[in-house]
Amino acid sequence: MSSSVFATERRIKLGIWGLGRGSSFLRSLASLNIDVVAGCDYHENMRQGFLKNCPDAFVTDNEDEFLASDIDAVLVATYCPDHGKHAVKALEAGKHVLSEVMAFMTPAEGVALVETVERTGLVYNMTENYPFSLPNLYLAKLWKEGLFGELSYAEYEYVHGVGRCFTNPDGTPLEPGNRVHHWRGWLNYHYYCSHSLGPVMVITGLRPTQVVSLLPEVENYGVIKGEGYHKDGFLPGLGAFAPSLVKMSNGGVVRNLMGGTTADSHNQRLYGTKASAELHPLRVKVGATGSAMHINLKPEWESLGDLGTMAASTGHGGGDFWVIYYFARQILTGEPAPWDVYSSADVTLTGIQALRSATQGGVALEVPDFRDPAVRDRYRNDNWVQKHHDTYNIFPKDQDITITGNFSSVGAKLNPAVTRVRKVLDSMKVFKLATAEDKVAIINIVKELRDDLPQVVEIYREARKIVDAYPESQGGRALRELLEDVGAEERVMLGDKFVAELNEWLIAR
Numbered sequence: 200m201s202s203s204v205f206a207t208e209r210r211i212k213l214g215i216w217g218l219g220r221g222s223s224f225l226r227s228l229a230s231l232n233i234d235v236v237a238g239c240d241y242h243e244n245m246r247q248g249f250l251k252n253c254p255d256a257f258v259t260d261n262e263d264e265f266l267a268s269d270i271d272a273v274l275v276a277t278y279c280p281d282h283g284k285h286a287v288k289a290l291e292a293g294k295h296v297l298s299e300v301m302a303f304m305t306p307a308e309g310v311a312l313v314e315t316v317e318r319t320g321l322v323y324n325m326t327e328n329y330p331f332s333l334p335n336l337y338l339a340k341l342w343k344e345g346l347f348g349e350l351s352y353a354e355y356e357y358v359h360g361v362g363r364c365f366t367n368p369d370g371t372p373l374e375p376g377n378r379v380h381h382w383r384g385w386l387n388y389h390y391y392c393s394h395s396l397g398p399v400m401v402i403t404g405l406r407p408t409q410v411v412s413l414l415p416e417v418e419n420y421g422v423i424k425g426e427g428y429h430k431d432g433f434l435p436g437l438g439a440f441a442p443s444l445v446k447m448s449n450g451g452v453v454r455n456l457m458g459g460t461t462a463d464s465h466n467q468r469l470y471g472t473k474a475s476a477e478l479h480p481l482r483v484k485v486g487a488t489g490s491a492m493h494i495n496l497k498p499e500w501e502s503l504g505d506l507g508t509m510a511a512s513t514g515h516g517g518g519d520f521w522v523i524y525y526f527a528r529q530i531l532t533g534e535p536a537p538w539d540v541y542s543s544a545d546v547t548l549t550g551i552q553a554l555r556s557a558t559q560g561g562v563a564l565e566v567p568d569f570r571d572p573a574v575r576d577r578y579r580n581d582n583w584v585q586k587h588h589d590t591y592n593i594f595p596k597d598q599d600i601t602i603t604g605n606f607s608s609v610g611a612k613l614n615p616a617v618t619r620v621r622k623v624l625d626s627m628k629v630f631k632l633a634t635a636e637d638k639v640a641i642i643n644i645v646k647e648l649r650d651d652l653p654q655v656v657e658i659y660r661e662a663r664k665i666v667d668a669y670p671e672s673q674g675g676r677a678l679r680e681l682l683e684d685v686g687a688e689e690r691v692m693l694g695d696k697f698v699a700e701l702n703e704w705l706i707a708r
């Protein structure tokens with residue numbers, strides 16, 4: 200596919216700010232009239248990785264140098280809580296902005312972002328990609344055709360356990376090692392609400408107007424925890440659930456659920472007044488009654504023409520392609536993209552207000568419409584933000600770094616090790632009722648753990664050393680939970696006796 204996707208030869212010079220997720224878009228860009236000519240990241244390994252794909256690009260760790268370079272547009276894919284500030288900085292430097300989710304952290308930042316976009320007249324889009332998966336694109340098409348009638352209720356989820364963050368997203372250990380990830384170690388999941396609410400907004404064309412939420416205070420094992428919500432206001436991070444009910448502009452209600460969990464899920468259900476739908480697999484229910492007829496649908500990318508074929512080969516089920524396509528299209532042709540600054544503000548503010556509602560015992564709060572300057576005035580100085588612990592200081596100040604410096608690399612090994620142990624012990628408990636196929640799978644994981652036990656024991660020993668040195672620290676507590684609550688440390692450390700126990704169980708099958 201050549202540059203003929205758009206009826207112009209004009210090219211867009213793009214700089215990528217934040218080269219982790221930012222680099223994952225490279226595949227789709229050339230055929231969308233975009234040349235990546237600059238990159239910026241603090242981390243040397245990120246810059247080197249980027250240069251392998253873009254050897255002629257200008258690369259720097261200095262954001263001012265980057266923004267002063269010869270680029271038309273910036274993809275902001277820096278740390279999640281910084282997108283609002285960085286988008287404003289890039290716009291002020293005269294660049295169009297495509298921002299990763301979420302758009303900003305506080306209502307005041309949101310006002311500043313909206314007004315900077317309005318003043319500069321530059322293009323601002325957000326990369327919320329989940330509405331553009333193939334099934335969601337089809338639902339949007341059917342919705343526009345009127346199949347579903349009015350939205351009465353929907354349930355969309357982004358339940359994805361990412362709370363134990365011992366490494367960078369590319370799997371490399373954090374440096375120095377006595378910390379967890381910059382923001383994945385503390386951000387409450389309400390802030391990350393666009394992968395679930397976003398599709399409902401795009402499919403139905405409705406905006407959220409009100410939100411209410413309660414605060415689940417139970418967090419997963421092994422995540423860094425604050426000192427407790429009731430004690431001093433620290434709020435849970437990505438290792439806890441974040442459910443909310445959102446009123447939409449037509450009066451329909453959406454249950455928007457995010458969460459760090461013991462079972463990931465992306466269940467999605469839409470109820471209209473004429474028909475309903477659910478994903479995965481995609482199925483519509485027609486007849487406008489409870490005993491509706493269920494019809495399974497099999498949409499194909501190819502039916503969307505060349506663009507569909509191109510989208511099929513990109514990340515996040517094609518969604519990554521469309522957000523770049525819409526951004527380029529708006530710059531080159533002026534045609535608006537689904538995620539302009541106002542809809543980006545709508546979804547971002549829903550997350551902020553949901554978390555604030557939860558801290559107020561579940562009071563329903565408005566989702567302000569920043570299209571209206573008078574509404575913006577009420578939030579101009581609203582700097583409310585989640586109270587959170589400092590993920591870079593999870594051991595005492597006088598710590599012995601020869602011990603705590605191993606925390607992230609040990610945590611990165613311990614996490615899959617305890618997961619294996621938990622899977623084995625719990626699947627043995629339900630073995631009798633399992634299907635024949637699952638019985639075979641269970642027997643296999645038991646055998647594998649038995650054979651690998653010496654390595655697992657070694658990882659447990661390394662973790663225990665850190666726990667015993669700093670048992671009351673946040674870092675020590677996280678590892679201790681993994682060892683004791685998930686990893687059945689006492690049994691595993693029996694070594695040969697535990698192997699004998701597993702063998703005995705295997706023989707009895």
Ligand SMILES: NC(=O)c1ccc[n+]([C@@H]2O[C@H](COP(=O)([O-])OP(=O)(O)OC[C@H]3O[C@@H](n4cnc5c(N)ncnc54)[C@H](O)[C@@H]3O)[C@@H](O)[C@H]2O)c1
Pocket residue numbers: 216217218219220221239240241242245260261262276277278279280281299300301326327328367368515
């Ligand atoms: N839409 C999606 O499906 C999706 C998927 C993954 C990540 N994301 C979003 O993308 C963003 C980036 O995520 P990530 O996975 O790359 O992890 P990350 O947040 O760890 O990476 C951010 C990168 O930006 C760099 N950086 C941050 N501030 C900088 C600055 N001022 N100057 C130079 N470099 C800077 C960091 O060194 C790091 O490499 C996150 O906000 C995340 O929410 C979205």
